Amino acid sequence: MNLSPSIDYLMERAVAETAAAEFDEIKVEHFCMALLKLSELSFDIPELKNLPRHEEFISEIEALKAEIKKYVSDSRLARNRLRQLMGKGKGIPGISRFSRCKELRDIFTSAEKIASVEKAQVVWSSHFFKAIIAAPTKNVTEVFNTGNKAPIEGKGEEKKPVSMKISDLNERASRLKALLHSKVFGQDPAIQAFTEGIFNSEILAEADSSRKCPKAVFVFAGPPGVGKTYLAETGALALELPYKRFDMSSYAEPSQVSDLSGWSKSYRDAKPGFLTGFVAKNPSCILLIDEIEKAHLECIHLFLQILDAGVLEDKFTEKNVSFRDTIIIFTTNAGRQLYENKAGSPAVSYHRKTILDALATDVHQNTGRSFFPTAICSRLATGYPVMFNHLQVYELEQIVKSELGRVAELFENHYKIEIKNDEFLPTALILREGGLIDARTLKAQTEIFVKTEIFKLCRLFDIERIDDIFSKVKTISFEVEKDTMPEEISAMFVPKEKQNVLFFGEIGSRQLLEQFIPELNWHFAEDIEKAIVTISESDIQFVILDPFPGGDKNNFSGTMKMFDNVPVASQSLKKTRDLLKIIKEKLSDTPVYVLSIKKEEEETIDDELLSNLSTEGVRGKIMVQAQQGSTDFKSAGSMKDSVLRIGEQLYREKMTLKLGKESKVLSFDTAPKLEGTKNTALLRIRNLRLTRAISAVDVGQVIGDMEKPATRFEDVIGAKSAKDELAFFVNFLKNPKIFSVQGLKPPKGVLLYGPPGTGKTMLARAMAGESDVAFIATVSSSFVTKWQGSGPEAVRSLFAKARKYAPSIVFIDEIDAIGRTRAGGGIAHGEEMALNALLTEMDGFTSDPSRPVFVLTATNFSIEEGKGSKGVLDAALVRRFDRTILVDLPDCEDREIYLRKKLLSRKGSKVTEEMVKRIAGRSTGMSLANLEAVIESAAREAAKKSIPIDDNLLDEAFEQMQHGEVKEWDPKYLERVARHEAGHTLLYCLSGRWPIYVTVVARGEHGGYMERAPEDMENPLRTKKNLVDDIRVCLGGRAAEFFYYKGEDGLSSGASGDLQHATNVARRMISQYGMDDGMGLISMTPEESVEGPMAIQVNHLISSLLKKEFENTLELLKQNSGKIDTIAKSLVSKNRLTAEDLKAIMAE
Secondary structure (H helix, E strand, C coil): CEECCCHHHHHHHHHHHHHHCCCCCECHHHHHHHHHHHHHCCCCCHHHHCCCCHHHHHHHHHHHHHHHHCCCCCHHHHHHHHHHHHCCCCCCCCCCCCCECHHHHHHHHHHHHHHHHCCCCEECHHHHHHHHHHCCCHHHHHHHCCCCCCCECCCCCCCCCCCCCHHHHHHHHHHHHHHHHHHCCCCHHHHHHHHHHHHHHHHCCCCCCCCCCCCEEEEEECCCCCCHHHHHHHHHHHHCCCEEEEEHHHHCCHHHHHHHHCCCCCCCCCCCCHHHHHHHHCCCCEEEEECHHHCCHHHHHHHHHHHHHCEEEECCCCEEEECCCCEEEEEECCCHHHHCCCCCCCCCCCCHHHHHHHHHHCECCCCCCECCCHHHHHHHCCCEEEECCCCCHHHHHHHHHHHHHHHHHHHHHHHCCEEEECCCHHHHHHHHCCCCCCHHHHHHHHHHHHHHHHHHHHCCCCHHHHHHHHHHCCEEEEEECCCCCCHHHHCCCCCCCCCEEEEECCHHHHHHHHHHCCCCEEEEECCHHHHHHHHHHCCEEEEEECCCHHHCHHHCCHHHHCCCCCCCCCHHHHHHHHHHHHHHHHCCCCCEEEEEEEECCEECCCHHHHHHHHCCCEEEEEEEEECCCCCCECCHHHHHHHHHHHHHHHHHHHHHHHHHHCCEEEEEEEEEEEECCCCEEEEEEEEEEEEECCCHHHECCECCCCCCCCCCHHHCCCCHHHHHHHHHHHHHHHCCHHHHHCCCCCCCEEEEECCCCCCHHHHHHHHHHHCCCEEEEEEHHHHCCCCCCHHHHHHHHHHHHHHHCCCEEEEEECCHHHHECCHHHCCCHHHHHHHHHHHHHHHCCCCECCECEEEEEEECCCCCCCCCCCCCECHHHHHHCCEEEECCCCCHHHHHHHHHHHHHCCCCCCCCHHHHHHHHHHCCCCCHHHHHHHHHHHHHHHHHHCCCCCHHHHHHHHHHHHHCCEECCCHHHHHHHHHHHHHHHHHHHHCCCCCCEEECCEECCECCEEECCHHHHHCCCCCHHHHHHHHHHHHHHHHHHHHHHCHHHHCCHHHHHHHHHHHHHHHHHHHCCCCECCCECCCCCHHHHHHCCCHHHHHHHHHHHHHHHHHHHHHHHHHCHHHHHHHHHHHHHHCEEEHHHHHHHHHC
């Protein structure tokens, strides 16, 4: 708000009074003398005529005179009296530059609030005078006869209660609210509740003679360091009542109860109680009972008597002390379930019953007893329970700025050196603490930072030179080096892209807003549904809401015309409140501001309405000037500065919260530099960087930035469906609004299952690498130890960490260790307890949709029915997951991509493209882990021989992995094996397919083998011709031996496996596939075909089919005897043949 131009004259006169009296700083009394002097000016003197807008100040001086006349009749006498009371200061004569004292700065803030309450556009001189009278110093009190100001901590005499008119009570409440808003940041609901409570306590206090209980009882609950005690102290000062604070940590023992209520005279050094003695002297006072939960139970019962009967006996005086006129404020950190792990979350106004229930159910961690017995909770319910919120980043910035200003002013007053601060410094100091911090710590660390940097500057000079150096320094300036910031850091301070803003109101405003504020991306909506969809889909930074389109609040209802301020329950505000309700419930992290159009002296959003709307989620108002005689905007440019400032503020707030949730902090170095003939000491803040600061108890479990895998989804080969699903869930974690706005429950998690080595753990690592959220990894076997009850405790601890760092991902590997089915005794008691705890946590009774916890688990067991493993995992566990994703073995293409990627990345690799394709084709049924083992084996062999990996080494490693070490056999055996494998190969080629690999190198239990084509092995559909060809290929080995060696010598045991496979194929054709005319279309189970009544018939048909196809196979070999000879001879000479070799032989 603008200050009256007369402020220049006032400050000039105040400085003159300060210098004449030889004070170090401008006191409230000096400024008051300036106000008195201003009121004495006549309208035609040059001092007044030189001021701009001369006529405006005629009425201003008249208003100031009228205000002063209420207290003194002669302003000149008052000025002289103030000079006498102030006397001489202890400053140095001749100083011409002065700063305002803290009390005077507070007066300026209060004056602005008073002007706001009076709906003034400018803070006039009369507002300053009212602010001084509202919080008078001792000297002002004596001169202006305002009544003795109440002492703090019992010093001085009590101010007797005076009967007040309703207008006086309302004005007093308005001044109280204005003062609290100027000093207590970020607790608007608490200020509103406290102000209402004070008004309610006074309105019938004198009339209700039957009342015994205290005048008002407040319970300030919430996290430490958010302003509970400070609000109570500031309120006591504003109300001018005697005030005393009792720190209840000093009353933790039963014997200390007597310190409050007095010691009996029979005791040595007996004396009245601190509590009863103070109230006896000051019946009308404010009592702050700080951290009541730390008091012993007997002390709490003592307050039960006070709240119920309104009296307490002093054991020393043996008299009852009345608490009827006291205002009692209890502060507590209890009720943790309402604020724990919610630092940085939007402010929430809880219902009175919810707060009391939280206090009643919160228990001491060591004793297990409730902090507040049921009896005292019942009494507290008659008062005003208030839950304080965690401070938002904006409020923290205000606190830092205030503290920087305070320290700078102290330093300047003492050393006559000015301290200047960079605009980014407050944000940098907040980010240095990680964003999520309480006000008390931040304020202390801000002061420490300034002092430490000055100390470090002093350390750069010899002791003998320090005084000389600092005698020349006039300014110490903190400067954040913006030009050298990495992009990641600069993005924390300034948005790189246009921010999205939603305007909810008349679309006719669109052109004005886009024209005058092009720095933002504007979105527009007139109905609630479109607004909600826009917020969820367009990453809206904040919403500007116009409750009265057109700016005329009197066009809506006659009811509103009856009041000076708009009732919040007015029907015309229903649409606005409905939107606010939905945003608060589903999109609570979206800030909302209301548009207040000012016409002449009236605004559409008055302070009372804004205060009420703030409890429903509105963070503030944006004022725009209306055109004269119209309800339209004069121009959107009139609110441009406010909107852009809010946008920058909210952006920094968003980035700071993001940093806090990721447990990151900003680190930086400071480098001093003397400039301008050494008149300025420049402290440069440079080398800004982000580091993760995980809680000590979470180190090793929460993955830090340095430990977070570099794996991405594109690095995971295969598992396309799994990657697509997990990528969707990663996007959800980054923007949970998508689910919230559609009324959907946030997903709980995904279960990955499939064979070992298929990349389930790698997918989890990729999800950790892709997401910007905390990633907590563990193994389910760690939940089970030899200690009973340790499993559930470990599970709860895991999810407590996850909620602490939410949004987060919890990865539990090998979930089957605790997740097996509980039916039939398949799980032990310890595992079952851990499983029950996991199921309870995944139910999400305490989950926050805006800060989700996503559970990702993996198992090697199949969960699909009909796969032989039904029931391995508990059905209740499987139901908890939104998706169960099969991570299957890779296909030929995926294997080829993997081999190419791994081999080409190795330095000096000489593996050919043909070998890559060949191994990919031969490795059907192998996982990527198996292939990695093959490559590692080849690499080790290459290292032993000091040669690069080549085709031979890779092929040998593959063969060893598949079939074992090479066995040496005599030439005759080798020749027979070659003819046997040549028979298989020839029949396979004649069927129109090409083996990918044939070898006669003996390994393991076989002398050689033929590798089928991958497309043949991976094709799930087989025709009758395909199956007959398979039978002939199986019989090809026996037929080749029979063809070459004749008679009994042509029969050997080497064909046993082939005959078994051919029999199985024939059995399925006859008994399952309906491919035999004798059996018809009947299908039976494998057991029925072997042991059932039709088994003999089936076996007879199998024998007939195999005999027939053996004869056909022999005939084919005879027709191609030259080719089988060539294949056999080639195998003997080369040991192995590829598809290309076979194609050349068959083409001859």
